Amino acid sequence: MATGTHGATQETAVRTNVLVRALIYSILIVFAVYYLLPLYVMLVNSVKPLDEIRQGNMMAFPQLFTLDPWRSAWSTAQIGVQPTGLKPYFINSVLMVIPAVAISTLLGALNGYVLTKWKFRGDGLVFGLLLFACFIPFQIVLIPMARILGLIGLAGSTPGLVLVHVVYGLGFTTLFFRNYYDAFPTELIRAAQIDGAGFFRIFWRILLPSSGPIIVVTVIWQFTNIWNDFLFGASFSDVDSQPVTIALNNLVSSSTGVKEYNVHFAGAILAALPTLIVYIVSGRYFVRGLMAGAVKG
């Protein structure tokens, strides 16, 4: 079923003449400029020497092209007392984001599977309660969460951060998979059961292989949210587990001293690179995945 809608492309398109098409294209391009503007400003100014930024036009191309700000942001900029650049923090983020995304996606898939294919009395309420978790303001959980992390000995560690991100990501991952599996024909599951397949076997062999699009959506969603998180990272991390967003903030919002805007912009782009790549590479699958379930009712 999931494939049925994919094949048909853009049949909702209306019949139009050349003039209208030209108008459509120009509107779309104007919007593209609006979306690209901040990135352009960051990019252009990250390859200018500081003096040129201070005196010049922020929209202008660099007169003197330099990659020094990038080198500095990556490996030599002063962050805290160490001139390490963003590199070590980048690695911390990777170590945090990969298990957190993997675990929360897997749990979301299992939860969605149970909630749609193994219904029980009160499943609606359970789902509702899980879903509401997406919407709480995270500031309120900082103090009690810190206490719990301290009690279980995960305070200030990467596993602690992974745990927090998994827990608060469950609502969304469950939502995505539940909506997706809801449309998956239950007959297939029954047929498999009659053939003697158990709970996990059905999941691994039947549901998971056809979950491609929704896994993409979930992974993109979780990856960007966790990678970009600042609040949890600032509160629950330690010397060896500070993620890159914290380091970037340390780099750009120092209280005194010369503001090296070019280094700040280079650092900002570096810190955003993984999420940017994820979006650009998988943008197509993202819409497809949304189509296949995430936006339904």
Add this chain to the structure above:
Amino acid sequence: MKLSKLMATSALVGGLALFSAATYAAEEVEVLHWWTSGGEASALNVLKQDLEKAGVGWQDMPVAGGGGEQAMTALRARVTAGNPPTAVQMLGFDITDWAKQGVVADLNDLAAKEGWDAVVPPALQAFSKYDGKWIAAPVNVHSTNWVWANKEIFDKLGLKQPTTWDELIAALDKIKAAGYTAVAHGGQPWQEATIFDAVVMSTGGPEFYKKAFIDLDSSALNSDTMVQAFDRMAKLRTYVDDNFSGRDWNLASAMVIKGEAGVQFMGDWAKGEFLNAGKVPGKDFLCFRFPGTQGDVTFNSDQFVMFKVGDDRRAAQEKLASAIMSPSFQIAFNKVKGSVPARTDVDGSELDACGQQGMKDLAEASKNGTLFGSMAHGHAAPAAVKVATYDVITAHFNGEMDSKTAAAELAKAVEGAKQ
């Protein structure tokens, strides 16, 4: 259920812990601070190296943002988790607030051995000590009632250092008439409050300052003198350029450095910006006290508060405190930071002209009893009161209310935030 889930998660991520877990050396300190870049970070690096020479490792825990706001949030999480850092950079009443929670260490033995009581000004000790116990090691003293002026503009217009409010206004008028921005200002609540500190001190004198901001006396807060102080703020507002709001203070300093603006009212950390730009005090720029506050000093002081840690980390903690208080570090650090040492017995001849004057003023004010904590920087009243006064000062400065209303609102806001 919860436990099994947690255990499962822990097991899954356990492998990672092997990669990221710290290998704790025998002696280590973990320091939470927000001096995350530029000169202050390298100044702190001096401390790190001093400690490493003494065989103590330094675990750096920088969290920047908003004058330590993010760092305080992180600290709360750490303390709640039962995993406090060894030492935390802190300001003013935050220190006292944390001391009340019973989570800070007692440094009395070390302080007695090194004689801190004799060398640290009593006004600072009010924060470094709680309940008779030393809990923090002060690094520096900033004074906030400074004026930074572009000497070239002053020379060109034939201006002298103003010493009274009227002279200041006359000077600002001339600068404005000559086509410069008279006052370089960044429109952030704390910057407006910094100016307000000086204006109140200048308008009402040290007694009034103390009554209003330290004793939080309603009759002083809602008085004619306070209305006059607000009027003066409104007057200063007319010398600011249109583009001031939200500007960082260092960009305002840059305006004076580049000769676009005449003066900036800012604490002595601004000096670092001038020095970094290769400017020389007395030759390229002038530093003098806010007119009408000569002899008085409003200060803030960065201190490292020592938290209660296990006995195994205690020795390293004491070494850290001792290193912070050592005269050589105090000089090395403050040369970079623009402030003056927290101990009055060190030789200041290595400091520049402004720094030396700062040391002299500090010692004098401390002797005369005119050394007061800065309201704007949380050294006059607790955070809740501080921010409540910010609200009123900023609202008034941005033209949301007149001076009379502002004084009444100020008294009301302070009353509401007082504990």
Add this chain to the structure above:
Amino acid sequence: MSVSQGMPVAADRAPIGRTSHTMEWLQRALPKIVLAPSFAVILVVVYGFIIFTGVLSFTDSKILPSFNWVGWENYTKLWGFRNWITALQNLAIFGSLYILLCSAIGLFLAILIDQKIRIEGALRPIYLYPMALSFIVTGTAWKWFLDPGIGLEHTMHLWGWESFHFTWIKDGKMAIYCIVIAAIWQSSGFVMAMFLAGLRGIDNEIVKAAQIDGASNFNLYRRIIIPILRPAFLSVFVVLAHLAIKSYDLVIALTNGGPGRATEMPATFMYSYTFTRNEMGIGASSAVIMLMMIASVIVPYLYSELRGGKR
């Protein structure tokens, strides 16, 4: 009806295995066992913590939680604060503009992109990427851009348009609209993707039938396509509404609540009282109000969602 779907089948399987009673029970309970840990954890870390916050809102907690009961004092104080009222007003302005414009722009772009656009593959990531960036990253760029001294206004002057005037971010009354502009920049592409997904999911037969009937393009969208997108609208609304109520880093990065306190929002208010003003009790009471606002948006949605689920 829900009972008829899954469980009984599992029960049917048991005799084939001819296993012990325990195994049978395990087979039956397995789905619940799989779900239970997530549920239990959420109960504690979401609902437990909400209750904890609720309790704190009635105490005199300052720097760390305390349990000194003070009744409704924090709430009465809260409603007396100018800042809190400003924050609510700003949320009303921001929330309505943000949700309305984001949906409108998102839908508009989705419809345009759906017109067999050749460069769709290039445009889509461009529209989507702002969602991928944190405001810690783009905040500086936007601040620059909106700043009259170095940003757009300055650039226009350099390009010879001397009379160009754009100082909203410095103006207490207009600064909130700057936040709206940046917020729309961040989320409208994502909304576009959601609508696009909705459009692509529409059955072609319906559209063709309408076209054969001679419906004009405008009417086709107004009468047929947009009504079909109703579920997408609902999802978009929920996503945007909760982003609006929770908007925090955006405000911090762009204006930090300024000029003055003109762009204070409930989330920044709550954070500042809890963590910088050491008034945890008041912070908690504002959090409770925020939770109630969020619940008033989400619970009806959840309710209809779950009822809709039981076809």
